[in-house]
Amino acid sequence: MQRVKVSSYKTPTLNAFTLIELLVVIAIIAILASILFPVFARARENARRASCVSNLKQIGLGVMMYVQDYDGRYPLYMWEDPSTMSLGGGSADHTFLKQSPLDAATPAGNFIMSPGSGSGHYYTWMDFIFPYVKNVQLFVCPSKTTSTYSPEDAPSYGYNDLVSGFKQGGGTYPSNDPLNQSAIPRASETVLIMDYPIRYSDATPGAYCSISSSGFLLPTSVYYPLMWPHLDGGSVAFADGHAKWYTRGSRSVCANISTSHSTNMNNPTWNPALQN
Numbered sequence: 001m002q003r004v005k006v007s008s009y010k011t012p013t014l015n016a017f018t019l020i021e022l023l024v025v026i027a028i029i030a031i032l033a034s035i036l037f038p039v040f041a042r043a044r045e046n047a048r049r050a051s052c053v054s055n056l057k058q059i060g061l062g063v064m065m066y067v068q069d070y071d072g073r074y075p076l077y078m079w080e081d082p083s084t085m086s087l088g089g090g091s092a093d094h095t096f097l098k099q100s101p102l103d104a105a106t107p108a109g110n111f112i113m114s115p116g117s118g119s120g121h122y123y124t125w126m127d128f129i130f131p132y133v134k135n136v137q138l139f140v141c142p143s144k145t146t147s148t149y150s151p152e153d154a155p156s157y158g159y160n161d162l163v164s165g166f167k168q169g170g171g172t173y174p175s176n177d178p179l180n181q182s183a184i185p186r187a188s189e190t191v192l193i194m195d196y197p198i199r200y201s202d203a204t205p206g207a208y209c210s211i212s213s214s215g216f217l218l219p220t221s222v223y224y225p226l227m228w229p230h231l232d233g234g235s236v237a238f239a240d241g242h243a244k245w246y247t248r249g250s251r252s253v254c255a256n257i258s259t260s261h262s263t264n265m266n267n268p269t270w271n272p273a274l275q276n
Contacts, residue, residue: 042231048142049230052195053243055138056157059193060237062132067181074178074192074239075128077164078115078202095123110136112153114199124202125159141197143229150197150226158196158204162271163239166203184272187239191253191270195234196226206254206270239272 017025066075079095103109107126112119126139141156161167163184165176184190196204228234228248236253237243246253253269268274 045143045231049233049235049245051142052156052230052235053245055141056193056235056237056243057241058133058135058138059129059157060241060243062129063192063237064241065132066129072181074163074180075125076178077125077159077161077166077175078113079123080175105136106130107136107139107155110153111139111155112151112199113155113202115202119199122202125164126155141195141229141235144197145225145229147225151199154197154199155201156195156197157193157237158198158201159193160191160270161203161205162273163190163192164203179272181239184239185275186268186272188242189269190239190272190275192237192239194227194236194253195229197229198226206267 063075067073102121107130108121108123111121111124111126113122113124114120115122130136139155139157144150144156146152159166163179165178167175181187191206194204230245233245233247235243235245254267266274
């Protein structure tokens with residue numbers, strides 16, 4: 001009798017991850033992401049910080065070229081019309097960019113500034129040195145954020161008011177003439193322009209470095225992210241044209257500064273009159 005061979009059929013085995021295995025993989029990825037994302041963010045901010053220092057370096061060199069062409073004198077903080085100026089109050093007649101439409105290729109056409117009497121497209125120190133730098137984007141920090149105190153149309157850098165002559169260092173109009181190089185004994189140690197993205201950056205007072213009882217800017221202050229936007233630090237250009245990044249509250253930049261916006265600024269880094 002002939003046997004009939006019956007082939008046996010095996011159910012195919014499906015290779016797949018179990019739910020537990022999937023959860024373990026997801027957990028590992030989440031842990032790695034939590035470790036690496038801050039590293040990537042810090043690396044990105046380091047690149048922005050380097051770009052900011054580069055901006056201030058080029059701005060500082062632009063100021064130095066301006067100084068050479070104007071008998072050693074630093075640029076005005078903002079153009080004031082002496083014929084119509086208010087002598088006793090917090091306002092003065094400043095020159096607007098009157099072109100219509102605004103010239104977007106110039107700082108005055110891009111940035112809105114405020115001398116204390118209102119905001120507008122004023123001619124400022126940025127316009128005076130612009131022929132030497134020829135790049136509006138130099139005045140915008142790559143880490144700039146938009147807020148009430150740092151609006152989109154404000155520049156990113158502020159000019160030391162004790163060098164620019166602004167309102168005699170916090171007094172009344174008319175402003176003094178800006179300083180001459182000869183009036184700054186230690187130009188390489190004197191703050192000229194630094195991170196300060198606000199519409200009042202035409203005249204930056206060192207007092208905003210030090211508005212706390214401890215002598216340094218507190219993280220809760222609205223000025224904290226303005227002066228120290230880069231990894232808890234800020235970029236500074238000095239009166240000799242070089243630029244450098246400093247950690248928040250660096251004693252060489254912010255120590256011994258009066259908490260009021262006045263000439264009583266006891267740090268020679270901001271006040272050349274105190275330098276020997």
